[in-house]
Structure formats: C-alpha cells, structure tokens
Amino acid sequence: MRQSWFPETITGRLVVLRRHRPANVVAFQRWYADPEVARLTRYQDGPVPEDEIERFFQSRVMGLDSLAMAIHRRADDRLIGTAAFSQLDGDNGSALYHITIGERDAWGRGFGTETTDLMLEHAFRNLRLHRVALSVFAFNGRAIHSYEKSGFVLEGRAREAIWRDGRHWDELHMSVLVQDWRARHGEPAREARPGPVPAASSARRWR
Numbered sequence: 001m002r003q004s005w006f007p008e009t010i011t012g013r014l015v016v017l018r019r020h021r022p023a024n025v026v027a028f029q030r031w032y033a034d035p036e037v038a039r040l041t042r043y044q045d046g047p048v049p050e051d052e053i054e055r056f057f058q059s060r061v062m063g064l065d066s067l068a069m070a071i072h073r074r075a076d077d078r079l080i081g082t083a084a085f086s087q088l089d090g091d092n093g094s095a096l097y098h099i100t101i102g103e104r105d106a107w108g109r110g111f112g113t114e115t116t117d118l119m120l121e122h123a124f125r126n127l128r129l130h131r132v133a134l135s136v137f138a139f140n141g142r143a144i145h146s147y148e149k150s151g152f153v154l155e156g157r158a159r160e161a162i163w164r165d166g167r168h169w170d171e172l173h174m175s176v177l178v179q180d181w182r183a184r185h186g187e188p189a190r191e192a193r194p195g196p197v198p199a200a201s202s203a204r205r206w207r
C-alpha cells in the first residue's frame with residue numbers, strides 16, 4: 001500500500017521527483033539561507049535558524065506526516081527543490097500542497113509547473129484525493145501564475161495577513177478539485193466519495 005502512495009520516482013518531461021535522502025538536508029540549509037527564498041515561503045522575515053531547518057527536514061520532509069518528494073532536473077539529475085503534501089486527510093480526501101525550488105537559477109523554466117502537474121496527477125489518480133489546497137502570498141506573482149497554469153483557482157484570501165517589504169499583503173487560498181482536474185484532462189467524473197488514503201497520513205485534524 002505504502003509503495004503505491006509514496007513512489008520512489010515520478011518522471012516527467014523536465015523533472016524527476018524522487019524520495020528525499022537524509023543528505024538532502026544540506027541543500028535545504030542552503031536554500032533557506034537565501035533571503036529571497038525565505039521571503040517567498042515563510043511567515044517570519046529574516047534568516048532561518050539552522051536547527052529550525054533541521055527540525056523541519058526531519059519531521060516534514062523525511063517523516064511520515066507528509067508526502068515530500070525531491071525535485072531533480074531530468075537532464076542532469078541535479079537536486080533543485082522540494083514538493084510536498086501535508087495534512088493528508090483520508091476522511092475528507094484533502095491535502096495541502098507546498099513547493100519550493102530552492103535553486104534560483106532554476107526559476108522560470110517550467111520545472112515548478114511540471115512538478116505541480118505531476119504531484120496533482122499522483123494526488124488524484126493514485127491517492128484518490130478529492131481536493132488539494134494551498135496558500136500563497138499575494139506578492140508571489142510567479143507562484144500564483146504557475147499554480148493557475150496547473151488548475152488551481154482562487155477560493156479566498158486572508159486579508160493583510162503578512163507583513164513584508166514594509167507593508168501588509170493578503171495571503172491567497174487556492175485549490176483544485178478532482179472533478180475540475182479530471183475535466184481539464186478529458187477524463188470522465190468519478191464517484192465523489194474519497195478513496196483510501198494511507199494509514200500513515202491519517203493524523204486527525206482538530207479545530
């Protein structure tokens with residue numbers, strides 16, 4: 001069961017997604033030391049302490065609480081980033097999506113959008129999720145455009161939730177539903193009930 005929801009590799013045209021290895025923590029340290037990466041991805045401003053990255057890597061990247069994949073450029077297998085589902089919720093068939101391409105020279109070349117396409121395909125075909133959601137800061141135009149290309153639509157905004165560059169910005173909430181994703185890919189609708197999602201992800205969410 002676990003093998004099918006947490007594959008070793010997912011291969012696309014531009015990228016190959018692989019299971020993370022412990023040694024990848026070194027790349028995470030470098031990525032999040034980049035102020036621009038931190039500015040685009042974190043609620044807090046300023047440099048990220050190394051021990052915080054280490055903790056994040058152990059729990060949210062290597063741990064079973066989320067489904068994280070390393071993004072490798074297919075041409076030379078270079079590790080350029082990470083993409084993950086967190087808060088996998090089998091009862092409701094939903095998950096939260098996250099992506100960071102940490103290598104700046106790999107931005108704007110289509111790697112991120114293809115990664116998101118591959119992760120959504122995995123979510124809707126193999127995990128049989130019903131909904132994938134994300135949040136993104138309103139100033140992150142590149143990310144918003146990339147998400148829209150993959151089928152995410154705006155569903156709400158937390159007004160002035162983030163202070164960055166001397167002013168408040170909204171945090172946007174976007175999602176894609178299985179029926180919309182299937183229609184975009186020319187596939188017939190399927191039974192609405194969520195399918196089986198891995199036991200390891202069944203951590204209950206409480207409000």
Ligand SMILES: CC(C)(COP(=O)(O)OP(=O)(O)OC[C@H]1O[C@@H](n2cnc3c(N)ncnc32)[C@H](O)[C@@H]1OP(=O)(O)O)[C@@H](O)C(=O)NCCC(=O)NCCS
Pocket residue numbers: 037040041081099100101102106107108109110111112113114135136137140141142143144145146
């Ligand atoms: C966001 C991210 C995943 C996107 O991946 P990417 O490989 O850089 O993006 P892509 O090349 O696939 O697509 C970007 C699209 O946005 C467009 N774009 C670039 N800058 C833009 C801007 N400021 N406003 C609007 N659109 C923009 C590009 O032209 C491209 O669209 P096109 O293919 O129609 O021309 C990646 O840039 C990244 O990880 N950035 C740093 C961390 C981050 O922001 N993570 C997301 C946090 S929510």
